[in-house]
Amino acid sequence: MDVRDREIRDEQRHLDVVYGRLTEKIHEAEYLMADAARRGQVGTPGALAERDAQVFQAGLHLSRLNREFEDFLFGRIDLLAGKDGERGPDGASTSVEPADDAVTEDADGGQVAEIAETLHIGRLGVLDAEYVPLVIDWRAPAAAPFYRATPLRPGRVVRRRVIRSRGRRVLGVEDDLLRPGLRALLDGRELPVVGDGALLAALGRERGHRMTDIVASIQAEQDEVIRAPAGKVTEVTGGPGTGKTAVALHRAAYLLYQDRRRYAGGILVVSPTPLLVSYTEGVLPSLGEEGQVVIRALGSLVDGFEADAYDEQRVAAIKGSAVMARLLARVARGVTEDAEAPRTLRVVAFGRRVELDADELARVRRQVAGGSAPVNLLRPRARRLLLEALWHRSGAAARYQDPELAAEARDAFFEDIGEEDVFQEFLAAFWPERTPLQALLAMADEQRLARWARRLLRPREVRQLARSLRRVTPDGRGLSAHDVALLDELRALLGTPPRPAPARRGSGGLDELDALGGVAELTTYAERLERRADRGERSQRDEERFDYTHVIVDEAQDLTPMQWRMVGRRGRQASWTVVGDPAQSSWTAPDEAAAEQRAALGGRSRRRFELTVNYRNPAEIARVADGVLARAMPGARPPRAVRSTGVLPRYAVAAGADELPDAVRAEAERLLGEVTGTVGVVVAMGLRATARSWLAGADDRLVVLGSLEAKGLEYDATLVVAPAGIVAESPAGARVLYVALTRSTQRLTVLSGPEDRPDAAGVPEALRPAGPAGEPAPGAAPGPAARR
Numbered sequence: 001m002d003v004r005d006r007e008i009r010d011e012q013r014h015l016d017v018v019y020g021r022l023t024e025k026i027h028e029a030e031y032l033m034a035d036a037a038r039r040g041q042v043g044t045p046g047a048l049a050e051r052d053a054q055v056f057q058a059g060l061h062l063s064r065l066n067r068e069f070e071d072f073l074f075g076r077i078d079l080l081a082g083k084d085g086e087r088g089p090d091g092a093s094t095s096v097e098p099a100d101d102a103v104t105e106d107a108d109g110g111q112v113a114e115i116a117e118t119l120h121i122g123r124l125g126v127l128d129a130e131y132v133p134l135v136i137d138w139r140a141p142a143a144a145p146f147y148r149a150t151p152l153r154p155g156r157v158v159r160r161r162v163i164r165s166r167g168r169r170v171l172g173v174e175d176d177l178l179r180p181g182l183r184a185l186l187d188g189r190e191l192p193v194v195g196d197g198a199l200l201a202a203l204g205r206e207r208g209h210r211m212t213d214i215v216a217s218i219q220a221e222q223d224e225v226i227r228a229p230a231g232k233v234t235e236v237t238g239g240p241g242t243g244k245t246a247v248a249l250h251r252a253a254y255l256l257y258q259d260r261r262r263y264a265g266g267i268l269v270v271s272p273t274p275l276l277v278s279y280t281e282g283v284l285p286s287l288g289e290e291g292q293v294v295i296r297a298l299g300s301l302v303d304g305f306e307a308d309a310y311d312e313q314r315v316a317a318i319k320g321s322a323v324m325a326r327l328l329a330r331v332a333r334g335v336t337e338d339a340e341a342p343r344t345l346r347v348v349a350f351g352r353r354v355e356l357d358a359d360e361l362a363r364v365r366r367q368v369a370g371g372s373a374p375v376n377l378l379r380p381r382a383r384r385l386l387l388e389a390l391w392h393r394s395g396a397a398a399r400y401q402d403p404e405l406a407a408e409a410r411d412a413f414f415e416d417i418g419e420e421d422v423f424q425e426f427l428a429a430f431w432p433e434r435t436p437l438q439a440l441l442a443m444a445d446e447q448r449l450a451r452w453a454r455r456l457l458r459p460r461e462v463r464q465l466a467r468s469l470r471r472v473t474p475d476g477r478g479l480s481a482h483d484v485a486l487l488d489e490l491r492a493l494l495g496t497p498p499r500p501a502p503a504r505r506g507s508g509g510l511d512e513l514d515a516l517g518g519v520a521e522l523t524t525y526a527e528r529l530e531r532r533a534d535r536g537e538r539s540q541r542d543e544e545r546f547d548y549t550h551v552i553v554d555e556a557q558d559l560t561p562m563q564w565r566m567v568g569r570r571g572r573q574a575s576w577t578v579v580g581d582p583a584q585s586s587w588t589a590p591d592e593a594a595a596e597q598r599a600a601l602g603g604r605s606r607r608r609f610e611l612t613v614n615y616r617n618p619a620e621i622a623r624v625a626d627g628v629l630a631r632a633m634p635g636a637r638p639p640r641a642v643r644s645t646g647v648l649p650r651y652a653v654a655a656g657a658d659e660l661p662d663a664v665r666a667e668a669e670r671l672l673g674e675v676t677g678t679v680g681v682v683v684a685m686g687l688r689a690t691a692r693s694w695l696a697g698a699d700d701r702l703v704v705l706g707s708l709e710a711k712g713l714e715y716d717a718t719l720v721v722a723p724a725g726i727v728a729e730s731p732a733g734a735r736v737l738y739v740a741l742t743r744s745t746q747r748l749t750v751l752s753g754p755e756d757r758p759d760a761a762g763v764p765e766a767l768r769p770a771g772p773a774g775e776p777a778p779g780a781a782p783g784p785a786a787r788r
């Protein structure tokens with residue numbers, strides 16, 4: 001038996017013990033549930049509550065155990081004896097150094113040490129019957145060295161092992177030796193080392209339509225972010241493929257583990273597109289955190305609305321700009337003030353007709369508008385001011401000498417008149433309640449918009465904005481993600497008028513297991529289940545959540561000022577994790593966005609991290625992308641790619657526009673044949689629908705994407721079509737192209753169209769270095785162009 005087989009056998013033994021223990025726990029949970037059901041027969045309220053609590057706890061336990069049963073053991077560290085008591089700033093024991101006498105010298109002057117402790121790491125902690133850990137939860141402080149130890153700072157770790165298993169079978173082990181010069185002994189035998197690096201194995205795997213977790217191979221610089229204390233703003237920058245999204249999601253799971261009571265149900269992850277939401281939403285459940293974190297795309301952040309349209313870049317630039325906040329403040333007032341109310345108000349009081357004419361009504365309206373509350377909430381003020389004007393006009397005040405009597409008469413007048421149908425109907429027309437959508441739709445009227453936008457927008461901008469809003473329907477279809485941010489602003493400006501109080505919900509947010517000992521125990525199991533279903537539901541309900549405890553913003557470089565305002569409203573009391581890459585920004589006014597970002601995050605201090613290693617792209621592809629980055633953002637430092645496939649990107653050319661469809665089909669087919677996983681075809685936003693029709697009926701491993709939709713996604717192979725078109729679509733076009741070129745994990749083909757001015761090697765102008773003509777493109781395949 002060779003070393004590898006022996007080591008696999010040893011890990012298999014451990015896994016068998018763990019499964020044995022898990023089986024015991026499952027039986028225990030099943031027994032508890034059956035027992036609790038029996039107790040429920042008694043039927044007294046006390047017994048019912050007890051049954052509820054037990055069934056609930058056991059059921060939760062059971063469902064977790066069943067879920068985590070697969071592949072939950074993935075790591076192991078072998079440690080030297082440590083100095084007790086020292087902990088890192090995050091409370092993890094990473095900085096626990098070896099005890100002074102942990103390493104000794106042997107007779108030949110070499111270093112030798114005994115392994116003092118072995119820890120297995122998994123998705124869930126498991127203790128044996130004596131409370132000795134069989135598996136440690138990956139988020140526990142004791143597991144941190146598994147991720148953090150490096151040969152430069154090994155701490156106590158001598159050997160780190162990644163264990164691959166399927167079901168109950170251990171398939172392989174991969175070791176890293178953190179102290180290569182040390183002779184380490186485990187139970188008197190030299191510590192064996194197997195394999196050639198778990199990370200590279202993980203990176204080379206094929207990609208599907210769902211992102212997978214990286215729990216077995218989190219790298220030290222990533223782990224620092226994941227475990228950073230939560231109190232402030234954690235800001236993470238890093239180039240494409242450095243694991244920003246992965247790290248952000250693992251951080252959510254880590255925060256829940258650290259302080260479930262605080263974070264359960266209270267973490268919001270904001271993602272740029274619905275595609276990225278569906279790509280990433282499997283990661284948290286795979287880490288055992290189902291339903292505890294809300295992941296939403298920017299266009300779905302406001303309850304009741306779902307963006308389903310895109311704006312051209314120039315329209316997006318108007319809608320996203322901070323000036324819209326001022327414009328919308330005028331719109332919110334304007335839509336109420338322009339109300340078509342009757343020009344006079346007539347009531348009968350004290351047997352006489354009392355009337356307010358147009359001038360008086362205009363004066364009252366000005367007075368109402370002077371209030372500082374949100375517009376819809378000014379209606380009570382309008383009511384009061386109208387009644388006051390009527391009272392004054394009636395001349396009744398003069399009839400009372402005694403101020404007390406006068407006040408009484410006035411109150412009676414307010415009550416009587418205020419309840420009359422005529423008055424109420426008038427009030428509803430005079431100060432109507434407007435919904436955010438009505439206000440947005442009002443802006444589609446170019447003349448009105450021009451009036452509101454005076455000195456804020458140029459006439460051309462007014463025209464473009466009004467035209468783009470004309471596609472929005474009264475039931476809210478045709479909205480873009482930018483429109484949704486405007487709706488949120490309008491909602492804040494208009495305010496939601498008070499409604500009858502909805503039925504009280506449970507305590508929300510509290511973890512059910514923790515809650516058993518606390519207030520939530522008073523609710524029944526059924527109520528709690530209902531609450532959970534309710535939490536997951538994406539319905540149009542009045543009550544929207546704004547009090548998240550932690551907000552994670554992915555692809556933060558792309559948020560417009562108006563989107564920062566929208567996101568900021570959801571985390572006024574929150575701590576934040578903000579991840580992004582300025583080099584991938586498709587937003588053109590970064591200073592304006594930075595100012596609104598500062599406002600959204602409040603005065604909280606920031607802790608900054610930079611991720612430097614590109615885990616997605618092979619070096620051959622990264623080199624081509626780096627060339628584009630140098631043009632798009634001179635001076636930007638690209639991340640370092642750690643993998644090489646030996647395959648250079650391919651350049652193909654479609655000489656005429658009519659050849660493009662066939663060329664796209666042929667190149668896509670070729671890539672489908674070359675990789676076993678997914679193929680992404682990235683085209684300019686304007687070409688999206690056409691390109692989809694060209695590729696209709698293709699293998700379902702293939703996806704056609706507009707350049708802005710490609711954000712954050714990845715494919716085994718990418719076909720970038722007509723890059724000049726992608727660049728031309730916006731002033732940030734070169735950065736958008738950089739995003740497109742960095743989506744692939746294995747193969748990249750760039751297909752030039754007629755506008756791309758490919759050189760003799762087929763390399764389009766957008767990918768050639770800016771230097772003198774004729775210089776070879778970075779990473780270009782040598783030899784004749786792959787001409788079709």
Ligand SMILES: Nc1ncnc2c1ncn2[C@@H]1O[C@H](COP(=O)(O)OP(=O)(O)OP(=O)(O)O)[C@@H](O)[C@H]1O
Pocket residue numbers: 199202203212213214217218219222238239240241242243244245246247581584615616711712713714742
């Ligand atoms: N430590 C790791 N071990 C294994 N895979 C990793 C690791 N870190 C990142 N990856 C993988 O690298 C790929 C890129 O990660 P991710 O999408 O999080 O990067 P990103 O920085 O958000 O990229 P972009 O800026 O392009 O959106 C993913 O497939 C991720 O699973």
